Amino acid sequence: MEADAAPGGGPPPAATPEPDPRVERSRRLILSAALDLLGEVGYGGLTIEGVAARAGVAKSTIYRHWDGKLELIEDAIRTLKATVSLPAGGSARDRVTALLQQVATSMASSTWSACLPAIIDAAERDPQVLTIHRRFSCERRQMLVDLLTEGVASGEIAPGLDLGLLAECLIGPIVVRRLLLHEPFDPAGVLPLVSQVLPPPATPRGA
Amino acid sequence: MEADAAPGGGPPPAATPEPDPRVERSRRLILSAALDLLGEVGYGGLTIEGVAARAGVAKSTIYRHWDGKLELIEDAIRTLKATVSLPAGGSARDRVTALLQQVATSMASSTWSACLPAIIDAAERDPQVLTIHRRFSCERRQMLVDLLTEGVASGEIAPGLDLGLLAECLIGPIVVRRLLLHEPFDPAGVLPLVSQVLPPPATPRGA
DNA sequence: GTGCTACGATACGTCTGCGTTTCGTAGCGA
DNA sequence: TCGCTACGAAACGCAGACGTATCGTAGCAC
Numbered sequence: 001m002e003a004d005a006a007p008g009g010g011p012p013p014a015a016t017p018e019p020d021p022r023v024e025r026s027r028r029l030i031l032s033a034a035l036d037l038l039g040e041v042g043y044g045g046l047t048i049e050g051v052a053a054r055a056g057v058a059k060s061t062i063y064r065h066w067d068g069k070l071e072l073i074e075d076a077i078r079t080l081k082a083t084v085s086l087p088a089g090g091s092a093r094d095r096v097t098a099l100l101q102q103v104a105t106s107m108a109s110s111t112w113s114a115c116l117p118a119i120i121d122a123a124e125r126d127p128q129v130l131t132i133h134r135r136f137s138c139e140r141r142q143m144l145v146d147l148l149t150e151g152v153a154s155g156e157i158a159p160g161l162d163l164g165l166l167a168e169c170l171i172g173p174i175v176v177r178r179l180l181l182h183e184p185f186d187p188a189g190v191l192p193l194v195s196q197v198l199p200p201p202a203t204p205r206g207a
Numbered sequence: 208m209e210a211d212a213a214p215g216g217g218p219p220p221a222a223t224p225e226p227d228p229r230v231e232r233s234r235r236l237i238l239s240a241a242l243d244l245l246g247e248v249g250y251g252g253l254t255i256e257g258v259a260a261r262a263g264v265a266k267s268t269i270y271r272h273w274d275g276k277l278e279l280i281e282d283a284i285r286t287l288k289a290t291v292s293l294p295a296g297g298s299a300r301d302r303v304t305a306l307l308q309q310v311a312t313s314m315a316s317s318t319w320s321a322c323l324p325a326i327i328d329a330a331e332r333d334p335q336v337l338t339i340h341r342r343f344s345c346e347r348r349q350m351l352v353d354l355l356t357e358g359v360a361s362g363e364i365a366p367g368l369d370l371g372l373l374a375e376c377l378i379g380p381i382v383v384r385r386l387l388l389h390e391p392f393d394p395a396g397v398l399p400l401v402s403q404v405l406p407p408p409a410t411p412r413g414a
Numbered sequence: 415g416t417g418c419t420a421c422g423a424t425a426c427g428t429c430t431g432c433g434t435t436t437c438g439t440a441g442c443g444a
Numbered sequence: 445t446c447g448c449t450a451c452g453a454a455a456c457g458c459a460g461a462c463g464t465a466t467c468g469t470a471g472c473a474c
Binding site for chain 1: 419420421422423424
Binding site for chain 2: 041042043044045117118120121123124125130133134137138141161162165166168169170171172173175176177179180181182183189192193196197199
């Protein structure tokens, strides 16, 4: 299930015997088109023929690579993974801010953001999509928790807090704006968000 | 658009001449079935024939009351409105807690919660649903903001905060758990949530 | 150049849902 | 009791998508 994924874990053995550039190209076109359409028409509105037309590909080509609509969607969602990266420099507070700005920016405009409602809906119907989306969300949350943990260790953030809950409070407004209020969360608003949710500890030492 | 709604605003004139109990009954059955199915199969998966079967109603009966699938869904979503009520007694902090507990409880198990992913998805496709959902979300948020405003006025909450943002930070974790992490938010967790996000002002006077 | 293989185009039968129509029945108000 | 009207059941044509199969073409590796 995770054997033919993109390289990234472990050393790259000769497990990929140059499978044919045509296959690679077709798969990329199809998955990309599927994501585009998923954002436009949603999970229930997606059709194989629509994907084929969007990708500029024959319908039979899709059925050569996937068993059906469900497998295609699952595979397409899987390709959506890595979008935010963990910022490196600066204080923990700065890194939290940078991470949230990445989230806010990609939430404002990205394939992922466009697909998010459809994915949430799909996760409610298909256990496979549920697993993928839950794992992805957990990873993102954990990135933030890790940053907050460092902040506590370095004394930038008051100790004794539930960091998981804190992370959800930080991401929450961005999510609420996108999914409930349907208005954008300006990345410039991340700074006041962090300032308000993450008050400095009693004895400031960084500044 | 809001002329033949349920009674509640203004004096009840003779605008409702006992329209026929059969109509009322059919509409209730159909709308209820539509909401059930909306939660089960989603926006794209909903079919008129499915609603008819679930409601125990002939398909033609649905078309007698609604023009099509879209109008039915919009109408069904509209009936989902009043679920939480503004708590009355106690301090502002207590009332905020009570309100969030209502949200958490209904988010854990209710028709509304079951339909939420479908509604979010539908709002992305249909402007009409978008308007309904946005308005409903705004009202809920405003209830919380009002409570927070009272809290600031009574000195329970530190002044100078962005109360809109604060409200989103309070609701955020509940929403994030439901839609992104796909795990329930225990209503018992509301208390630590409020404690962590709403630190008392420097000079406590209520306790 | 020469097999091999993936692809494009197309047609096919099937199924499902749409929205409409018809007609007989049963519940409603007076 | 008697019209009136809403309803249930069923059938209809239509459209779209499914998933499959066939065949000619074009790109790939050697």
